[in-house]
Amino acid sequence: MFRRVLVANRGEIAVRVIRALHENDVEAVAVYSTADRDALHVRLADRAIHVGPPQASESYLKIPSLIAAATTTGCEAIHPGYGFLAENPAFVEACADNELVFVGPSAEVMARMGDKVQAKAELRDAGVPLVPGTEGAATVEEAHEAAEAVGYPVLLKASAGGGGKGMRLVTEPAGLDSAYGMASMEAEAAFGDGSLYLEKAVSPARHVEVQVLADGQGGVLTVGERECSIQRRHQKLIEESPSPALDPETREAMEAAAERACHAIGYRNAGTFEFLLGPDRSFYFIELNARLQVEHPVSELVTGIDIVREQLRIACGEPLDRTGRAERRGHAIEVRLNAEDPRNDFAPAPGRIERFRPPLGPGVRLDTWIEDGTTVPPHYDSLLGKLIVWDETRPQAIERALRALGELELDGVPTTRELAIDILRSEEFGSGRYSTGYLAEAAERLPAIAGT
Amino acid sequence: MRVSVRRTAEPQDLSLMPLAETNGEPAAPAPAPPADGFSRVEAPMVGVFYRAPQPGAPPFVQEGDAVAPGQTLCILEAMKLMNEIKADSPGIVRSIHVGNAEPVEFGQLLFELEPVGPPPADAV
Numbered sequence: 001m002f003r004r005v006l007v008a009n010r011g012e013i014a015v016r017v018i019r020a021l022h023e024n025d026v027e028a029v030a031v032y033s034t035a036d037r038d039a040l041h042v043r044l045a046d047r048a049i050h051v052g053p054p055q056a057s058e059s060y061l062k063i064p065s066l067i068a069a070a071t072t073t074g075c076e077a078i079h080p081g082y083g084f085l086a087e088n089p090a091f092v093e094a095c096a097d098n099e100l101v102f103v104g105p106s107a108e109v110m111a112r113m114g115d116k117v118q119a120k121a122e123l124r125d126a127g128v129p130l131v132p133g134t135e136g137a138a139t140v141e142e143a144h145e146a147a148e149a150v151g152y153p154v155l156l157k158a159s160a161g162g163g164g165k166g167m168r169l170v171t172e173p174a175g176l177d178s179a180y181g182m183a184s185m186e187a188e189a190a191f192g193d194g195s196l197y198l199e200k201a202v203s204p205a206r207h208v209e210v211q212v213l214a215d216g217q218g219g220v221l222t223v224g225e226r227e228c229s230i231q232r233r234h235q236k237l238i239e240e241s242p243s244p245a246l247d248p249e250t251r252e253a254m255e256a257a258a259e260r261a262c263h264a265i266g267y268r269n270a271g272t273f274e275f276l277l278g279p280d281r282s283f284y285f286i287e288l289n290a291r292l293q294v295e296h297p298v299s300e301l302v303t304g305i306d307i308v309r310e311q312l313r314i315a316c317g318e319p320l321d322r323t324g325r326a327e328r329r330g331h332a333i334e335v336r337l338n339a340e341d342p343r344n345d346f347a348p349a350p351g352r353i354e355r356f357r358p359p360l361g362p363g364v365r366l367d368t369w370i371e372d373g374t375t376v377p378p379h380y381d382s383l384l385g386k387l388i389v390w391d392e393t394r395p396q397a398i399e400r401a402l403r404a405l406g407e408l409e410l411d412g413v414p415t416t417r418e419l420a421i422d423i424l425r426s427e428e429f430g431s432g433r434y435s436t437g438y439l440a441e442a443a444e445r446l447p448a449i450a451g452t
Numbered sequence: 453m454r455v456s457v458r459r460t461a462e463p464q465d466l467s468l469m470p471l472a473e474t475n476g477e478p479a480a481p482a483p484a485p486p487a488d489g490f491s492r493v494e495a496p497m498v499g500v501f502y503r504a505p506q507p508g509a510p511p512f513v514q515e516g517d518a519v520a521p522g523q524t525l526c527i528l529e530a531m532k533l534m535n536e537i538k539a540d541s542p543g544i545v546r547s548i549h550v551g552n553a554e555p556v557e558f559g560q561l562l563f564e565l566e567p568v569g570p571p572p573a574d575a576v
Contacts, residue, residue: 003467027471034559047471050557051498065498065558068530072500072555074466094531 001316002026002077002101006070007045009081010060012369012385013292014041017079020308029073031066033059035377040369047073054379060084063094070100077101077315079308083381086291087114103315104269105290113265113288123285126264128257131276131284133199140180143198147176150200156180158187159197165190169201202284204435206277207231208243209289210258211299213310216268219320222255223299223307224328226272229436230423232346237416237439238423239295240333241302243277244394244432250281255325257285270296270311294336294386297367301332301390331397332390335405335424337368338382341414342449350378354412359404363390363397366408376413384415394432398424419448490546493563495556499528499535503552511552517545518568525563528556543567 004027007017014030018041021028030045035054042048049069052059059065061084070078078100080086092107104110113119124130132150134142137159147154147170156179158166166187168179180196188194211223227243228236242251258273265288272289296307303326310320340346353374358366368385370376376384387404391397405421428434428442443449495501503511503526512524519525519539528535543565550562 004471029471049498050559052558059558062497064530064533068498068500068555069557072466072498073471074469076467098531 002312004029004046004073004075005077005079005103005312006031006066006073006075006100007041007081008060008066008070008078009084009086010036010039010041010369010380012367012383013081013083013294015044015369016367017081017308018044020306020312021079023306024309024312026312029069029075031060031069033379035379039374040371049073054377056084056379063088063091066091067094067098067100071098075100077103077312079103079311080291082291082294087289089114101315103311104292105267105271109266109268110290113290116287119288120285122265123261123288126261128261128273128285129283131199131202131286134197136197137195138198140177143180143196144173144176146198147173150198153201153203155199155201156183156196157199158183158191158193159195160191160193161187166194166196202276202278202282204279204437205229206243206245206435207236207274208246208254208277208283209272209274209293210255211293211296211307212258212262212267212271212273213305213307213314213320214262214267214269214271215314215318215320216266217319218263219323220259220262220267221305221320221323221326222259223303223305223326225251225254226295226298228295229434230429230438231436232439235346236295237336237338238333238420238429239298240331240394240397241298242328242331245277245281247281250277250283252325254283257283261285261288269314270307294383295334297365297386297388298332298334301365301388302328302330304329330390330392331394332388333397333401333424334386334388335401335420336386336416337384337408337410337420338416339376339384339413340382340416342416342419343414343451346416348378348382349414350376350382351413352376353384353410355409356411357407357409359387359407361404361407363400364404365389370410384410387420395430398430416448419446422446422448490564490566491541491543492561493525493537493539493565495528495558495560495562496537497528497530497535498558499530499556501550501552501554501556501562502527502529502534503548513545513548513563515545515548519543519545519565537562539565541565541567542569 006029007014018028028045030041030048031051032042051065085091089107089111092102095102134146153171156168166183168183170179184194206229213221226239226241228239230238274286275283277283339349365388370384389400391400523539524536546566547564
């Protein structure tokens with residue numbers, strides 16, 4: 001194992017990684033910006049280096065300062081956490097150039113998987129299902145043909161696009177021509193490129209992802225799936241494992257696809273394959289997150305595997321003890337506690353935490369960097385912490401999450417706590433039958449958003 | 453700000469040194485208030501502080517030296533790049549707060565300069 005590791009991050013994930021380091025008898029060196037001078041991760045670490053002013057671009061994203069902080073304190077490796085530089089191939093290369101081990105995949109694999117077109121091509125070759133549609137830009141005639149082949153409804157999307165511009169949902173053949181014309185004009189106006197491609201519309205869709213660990217020596221372990229369909233504009237709010245939407249066959253097929261993909265692309269360390277799951281249980285690869293994820297504790301609680309410890313062991317060159325599919329037991333739910341105001345379109349709400357008392361008791365874990373009196377700076381992500389609960393069954397886990405959220409005292413800034421309570425109590429969440437459209441559709445019925 | 457200056461590094465295994473000794477100072481000590489009117493030159497980045505362009509060469513500045521705007525005071529090395537730190541106003545080097553080849557953090561006090569030049573217009 002390493003002797004000393006730099007944690008190139010802040011907030012709850014820096015705290016999480018420092019804990020893993022200490023449990024493995026590794027010294028932790030933290031970094032901090034001027035805004036985080038008094039933060040918990042600074043005090044938990046064995047040493048902390050001031051790397052820059054509050055702006056992330058001059059501190060947590062400044063590669064030379066982070067590398068210098070690691071080399072001048074005698075670190076052997078850097079753990080990037082998530083966000084910031086975690087998926088930046090230039091940072092991975094800078095680590096290698098300075099004889100530092102990067103705890104994560106190689107720069108080369110990271111760059112390939114960061115290119116969505118490249119990633120999809122490689123995954124298709126590995127036999128991983130992709131959303132069916134045209135392979136690239138299509139004429140209106142080709143779009144008609146492809147739509148008949150994959151079946152309506154279909155989505156027209158701008159080849160150059162993003163953010164919903166130049167996108168149209170088409171439910172029947174009669175609507176395709178006019179939708180194509182409008183989407184193409186919109187794409188031309190927005191991106192200077194009116195070309196469109198067509199995909200089967202997976203609707204209602206669920207977001208289900210598979211956690212993997214790969215040792216780079218041929219060993220791959222799938223650590224179960226996480227259901228992440230409770231989200232607001234692609235920001236996840238509640239995650240659970242196992243997914244209530246998967247039957248054993250689909251689960252096994254999804255994990256097998258992820259394992260195949262790891263071998264095919266030569267993946268190493270922890271990663272997550274994101275899939276769209278259709279109502280007919282068909283699933284399609286969306287992207288690979290080549291890093292540790294916020295919601296990793298959900299998988300830790302159902303498998304008993306410490307994913308950060310495994311990341312460190314893999315980075316040291318150790319092979320996985322177990323490969324194949326990790327055993328799992330019970331049900332875990334994670335609730336993200338963000339400093340955001342759900343009644344004000346989830347506006348970030350930095351400020352001072354006047355009162356914090358974490359919930360305790362059986363089956364409760366809280367990963368946070370918050371304490372009484374912590375000031376949440378405006379410069380960074382609004383995540384205050386994550387409540388993760390485990391219990392034998394899903395209904396019991398929901399009850400436990402509600403009990404813990406009831407115990408939690410978190411005052412001083414608006415948070416997503418009340419909203420989580422509303423969602424966990426809802427009939428849709430209780431039934432397990434919800435999709436990525438749930439929050440938008442249910443918003444006016446949820447007191448924490450509607451204000452009733 | 454980058455110059456091509458080479459140094460021959462003494463190979464040493466920093467990972468074996470206790471953390472408290474890898475840096476002479478405790479992390480980010482509260483800097484002493486500057487003496488009257490002295491200007492502070494602080495590290496704009498993390499790096500290793502070098503007083504001279506190469507080992508054995510005379511230092512860029514010594515205590516008591518007068519410096520002109522734009523004159524190099526020291527080098528901070530990060531990621532094998534040498535970043536020159538320059539004076540932004542004329543002054544006399546009154547104190548040097550870091551030893552040669554010591555690591556520095558962002559914001560750490562490097563030099564105190566006594567300003568020189570025409571007295572301020574409001575001086576009596």
